Amino acid sequence: MTDFERIFHPQRLAIVGVSADSRSIGFGNGILVACRAMGFAGEILPVNPRGGTFAGQEIYRSVEDIPGDIDFAAIAVPAESVPDALEACRRKGAAGAEVVTAGFAELGTPEGIALEQRVKEVAARGIRVVGPNCFGIYCPRSGLTLLPGPDLSRESGPVAFLSQSGGMSIDLAHTGKWMGIRFSKVVSFGNGADLRETELLRYLGDDPETGVVAMYVEGVEDGDAFFEAARSVGRRKPVVVYKGGLSEAGRRAVVGHTASMGGSRAIWSGVLRQVNAVQVGDLAEIAQACLAFALLPARTYRGISMIGGGGALGVAAGDAAEANGISIPLLAPELQDRISAVLPKPGSSAGNPIDVANPFFPPEGLRRVLQLAAEDPRVELQVVTSLLYHYKSQAAAIGRSLAEVAPFRELAEAAGDAAEATGKPVIVILPSLKRGGDDLDVLDVLARARQAFLDRGVPVFDDIADALRAVGHLNAYYGRRDG
Amino acid sequence: MAEGTARAAQILEGARLDGRRVLSEHEAKGVLAAYGIPVTREVLATARGEVAAAAAAIGFPLVVKACSPEIAHKTERGLVRVDLRSESEALRAFDEIMAGLAGAPGAVLVQEMVRGSRELAAGLVRDADFGPCVMFGLGGIFTEILHDVAFRKAPLDEADALDLFQEIKGWRILEGARGLPPADRKELAALLIALGRLGREHPAVEEIDVNPIILAGSRPVVADALIVLR
Numbered sequence: 193m194t195d196f197e198r199i200f201h202p203q204r205l206a207i208v209g210v211s212a213d214s215r216s217i218g219f220g221n222g223i224l225v226a227c228r229a230m231g232f233a234g235e236i237l238p239v240n241p242r243g244g245t246f247a248g249q250e251i252y253r254s255v256e257d258i259p260g261d262i263d264f265a266a267i268a269v270p271a272e273s274v275p276d277a278l279e280a281c282r283r284k285g286a287a288g289a290e291v292v293t294a295g296f297a298e299l300g301t302p303e304g305i306a307l308e309q310r311v312k313e314v315a316a317r318g319i320r321v322v323g324p325n326c327f328g329i330y331c332p333r334s335g336l337t338l339l340p341g342p343d344l345s346r347e348s349g350p351v352a353f354l355s356q357s358g359g360m361s362i363d364l365a366h367t368g369k370w371m372g373i374r375f376s377k378v379v380s381f382g383n384g385a386d387l388r389e390t391e392l393l394r395y396l397g398d399d400p401e402t403g404v405v406a407m408y409v410e411g412v413e414d415g416d417a418f419f420e421a422a423r424s425v426g427r428r429k430p431v432v433v434y435k436g437g438l439s440e441a442g443r444r445a446v447v448g449h450t451a452s453m454g455g456s457r458a459i460w461s462g463v464l465r466q467v468n469a470v471q472v473g474d475l476a477e478i479a480q481a482c483l484a485f486a487l488l489p490a491r492t493y494r495g496i497s498m499i500g501g502g503g504a505l506g507v508a509a510g511d512a513a514e515a516n517g518i519s520i521p522l523l524a525p526e527l528q529d530r531i532s533a534v535l536p537k538p539g540s541s542a543g544n545p546i547d548v549a550n551p552f553f554p555p556e557g558l559r560r561v562l563q564l565a566a567e568d569p570r571v572e573l574q575v576v577t578s579l580l581y582h583y584k585s586q587a588a589a590i591g592r593s594l595a596e597v598a599p600f601r602e603l604a605e606a607a608g609d610a611a612e613a614t615g616k617p618v619i620v621i622l623p624s625l626k627r628g629g630d631d632l633d634v635l636d637v638l639a640r641a642r643q644a645f646l647d648r649g650v651p652v653f654d655d656i657a658d659a660l661r662a663v664g665h666l667n668a669y670y671g672r673r674d675g
Numbered sequence: 676m677a678e679g680t681a682r683a684a685q686i687l688e689g690a691r692l693d694g695r696r697v698l699s700e701h702e703a704k705g706v707l708a709a710y711g712i713p714v715t716r717e718v719l720a721t722a723r724g725e726v727a728a729a730a731a732a733i734g735f736p737l738v739v740k741a742c743s744p745e746i747a748h749k750t751e752r753g754l755v756r757v758d759l760r761s762e763s764e765a766l767r768a769f770d771e772i773m774a775g776l777a778g779a780p781g782a783v784l785v786q787e788m789v790r791g792s793r794e795l796a797a798g799l800v801r802d803a804d805f806g807p808c809v810m811f812g813l814g815g816i817f818t819e820i821l822h823d824v825a826f827r828k829a830p831l832d833e834a835d836a837l838d839l840f841q842e843i844k845g846w847r848i849l850e851g852a853r854g855l856p857p858a859d860r861k862e863l864a865a866l867l868i869a870l871g872r873l874g875r876e877h878p879a880v881e882e883i884d885v886n887p888i889i890l891a892g893s894r895p896v897v898a899d900a901l902i903v904l905r
Contacts, residue, residue, distance in 0.1 A: 415804035419828055459802045462826035465842065466835055 194320050194387075196395055198287035200377055201334040202263035203234040206286070208277045209268035209293075210251055212244025219268035219292045221246065222339055223328070229342035232335035237262065254280065261285035264336075266328060271295035274324060275310040282319035288387075291323035292339050297383050298325050308385050315386035326382025327358035330365055332375055333401070338362050349374020350403030351482045352396045354389055357436070358382060360408045360475060367479045370639070372646035373486060376401040390418045397425030404485040406432040406478050415463075423467035430669050432470045432481045435460045468672050470665045477661070480653060484662035485669075487651040488617050492667045492675070493573040495519045497565040498545040500577030500621075501553055505656075506545030509575070512657040516664030520544055521570040534560045544571075551582040555602035562610035562618060573663065574610070577621040577656060578603060580641055581634045584626075594633045600641035608648025619659050620645050620652045680876055682709035687879055687904065690744070696881075696904045697744045701784055703900040707885070710869040713862070714897040717786030723769055729785040730765045736788045738898075739768040743781025747901065758788060789896045793848055793855065794887035796824065797867055799874040801881060807874030809867050811836075813845045814887035821845070829871030836864035856893040863888075863895050881905040 205227070209220035224238055224246065238246055243253045252258050255265070255277065265281040267274055271293050281289050296308040308324065315321045322328060327338040332348045339358070344365050351373050355361040361380035368375060376399065381388050389409050396402045405425060412418040425431055438457040464471040472478050498509040498520050513520050523531070523544045531542035534557050540549035546561060558576065565571055580598045587597035603620075611618040622641055626634040642652045653659035683706040690698050698706070704714040718729035719742060730737060741754035749755050754775050756768035769783050794815035802808050805828045812824030825842040827835050837860060840846055851857040866888070874880060884901040 412804055415802070415806060415828075419805060456802060458824065459800075459805060459808050459826045459828075462808065462839070462842070463805055463828050465838070466827050 194395075195287040196399075198263040199320060199322075200329065200331045200336065202287075202336065204237060204260070204262045204264075205232065205234055205336070206237045206239055206255060206258060206262045206265040206281060206284070207268070208239040208255060208265055208281070210238035210240050210246055212240065212242065212246055212251055214246065219339060220266070223266045223268060223292070223337075226337045226339065226342035227335060230335040230337045230344065230346060232337075234263070234334070255284055256280060258284060263287060265289040267291045267323075268293055271304075271307055271324070275307070275314055278311060278314045278319060278321065279317075282314060282317060286319055288320035288322065290326065290328035291321060291382075291385075292326060292328055293323075294325040294382075296324045296385070308383060311385045321386035322379060323382045324385060325358075327361050327380035329380075330361070330375065330378035338365060338378065338380060341365060345369045345374065347374050348376060348401065350376060350401070350486050351406060352376045352399070352402040352404070353378045353406045353408075353478075353482075354392050354396070355380050355408040356382065356384065356389070356410045357408055360434075363475055364406070364408075364478060367475065368482070370642070371479055371483055372642070372651065373479060373482050376403075384413065388413055390414060390421045393418075393421045393425055393431070397421070397428055402429070404430050404432065404482055406434075406482050408434045408436060408475075408478070410436045419463060419467060422464075422469050426468045427673065430470055430485050431467075432472055432478055432485070432665075433464055434472050434474065434478050435464070468669060470669055472665070476658070480658050480662040481665045483651050483653075484659075484666055487649060488573070488619075488663075488666060490666075490670060491572075492670045493518065493617075493663050494667065495521050495570040496573045496575055496663075497523075497562075497568075497571045498575050498577075499548060499558070499561060499565070500545070501548045501551045501579065505577050506541075506547055509545055509577070509656050509660075512660040515657075516660045517667065518660055518663060519570070521568065523565065523568050523571075527564060527568060531561055531564045534564070544568075551579040552586070555599050555606040558603060559606035559610055562607065563614060566610070566614035566616045572616060574616060574618045575621065575656070575659060576603075576607060576618060577623070578641075579623060579625070580637055581626045581631070583637075584631075584634060594637050595640065598637050598641070600637065601644050604641070604644035604648050604650065607645060607650045611648075611650065618650050619663075620650055621656050621659055622652050622654065624654055679709040679711060683873065683877065687877060687902075691879065691904060695744050697747070698902040698904070699742050699744045699781070700740075700899060700901070701742050702744075703883075703902040704897060706873070706902060707869075707897055707900055710873050712866050712869050712885075712897060713895060714900070715786045715789055717784050719782050720769065720785050721782040723766065723773075726765050726769050726783075726785060727762055730762055733785060733787050735760050737765055738784075738786050738788045739765055739772065740784050740786075741772045741776055741781055742784040743776060743779050745779045746776075746781065786898075789889040789891045789898055791889040791891045791896075793858070793890040795848070795858075795863075795890065795895065796884075796886035797870055797888060798885055799829075799870050799880065799883040800826075801874070802828075807871060809839075809871045809874070811839050811867055812843050813848065814889075817845075818886055827867075827871075829874050831864075831868050831871045833861075833864050833868065836867045839867065840864075855890075858890050859893045859895065866895060866897075879904050 238251045262284045330338045358380040396405045528542040536549045541547040583598040607618045737759040739756045796814035796818045798810040807829040808826045849858040882903040
């Protein structure tokens, strides 16, 4: 029985392969520095045969020299030393270890394959291995972090991510931090010599901390087992899958990447649909889907209201909605009249999409419009587009900064209050249209505005099409699971 | 059903003993029929003298075509005659096709001409990750032109099959339109489920291509099939 608790929340963490040289940029030092920066709660026990000290901490000459047992180890020694280091950790009672070192089966050489086989043999004797050729585990609750991740969030949340690719794991962890995705566990499992996609998926399916499982897979070890696990977990919580290597060029890249073969596009699509997994096509789409699954109540949203200033916004919204099977119902005349009374004249329209005529529509007006539109039973979700950058010229005219003038805090309060009062969630679109070096103040305000909305539980997307595609994923998943 | 499995195994084993990787159309349909899949009524005629009885047994109009494991593209080689309405037409078709075989081993298949304007396709492939997978899509020439197909891993249950119908872009072909009745989805689902079962029960089968499946009114009938062994 694998003790995942000691793997994800270790009290005593050995880091094997830490150099006493403070200028070292080796992986072992990287992990140690990153875990300290994250405020890892347990004890960190560095190991290096040459001994010495690192940042005031004694380096043990061997794993055996560590007094007492260990729970988990991060191994960053050269590939040929990994099997022995792993065996030493096993004898020290470690429940598991992450091997960040590369140079195993992914090389395709007989030596690399033989070395990975030895890792498997040690694992089979009773220590669970993450890797080799990976970035390890990120667990906000314990402060364990990915190899290059000293500055990830310590806030836990419902999203778990399993990734064959280390780069993809750190990229999503960083993306999630600013997008408002909070993680339960992120595992970069690299070559997957021992623990890999299917077993980890089953574990996360049972993990009460995890509400959404996202995965990046290049190949699966056992298609039947993966199928059964995905189907079983998918009945309880959404499973979001990015299958890499489905293009011809991608397939060639995968073979050299993690020693597995990419499968056929059409078959993967069919199989993922069969188990009601949510198939996405890139990292950004994983993030967007996870954000929507994490922040929106678990149900379908077939009808929406669309609120923003400018007619073309409504056109683009309509197109994006239709592409995702979402309707924007025309509101009843009586409701339109009541909404219209709140809107500036001329140039506004209360039909749905609701055109608020200009980007300076005040937060109190937005609050009222959201409350009114929610009265239509067909409106199940409200989408507000706010073009905050327009406040820049207004601010300049009165000699103030954009951050002082743009009412993003008030807008966030209005959206958050309306969502709570009506029970109908609100999504906000904050397009980032000015990104040049002379508009860093706009980027700054957008980042603050995003945080203000997230603080009220309101998910923010850059683009209406991204947002509605993510809502489409919820509709497909919950529609098929519960419908 | 176990009887069907045994019958299919017998046909597959026969081809293997012949040292063939490809089954003839008639053999392939025999395997499908053993799994309860509706196929065209047909008789294999090896001699000219058998044509009249075959034609009488099946009834006009007829399709007459070459049946040889060595010839996969009968239409392209001009070895198919359709809508034959008399014994003399059938005999002439027999003579021409036998001549067209040009010494290749084979016979002539005399089969019912299924009337229907909608053609579907189904199949079985073995995927490196997921094992036997069932394909469904638009049939006839549209298979190659539109490539509107989708897959499910075997075994399929009825819900899988019904969902598979919805996944192809041309799913409306199964609905009633322009005076055509809606396709019998239960029957079609049973066909796909049977294909998946066939793939799981016979590891020797590498690939099955069932195309076209003609909708005769609402009822699917397999008009041509190919089975390749490993």
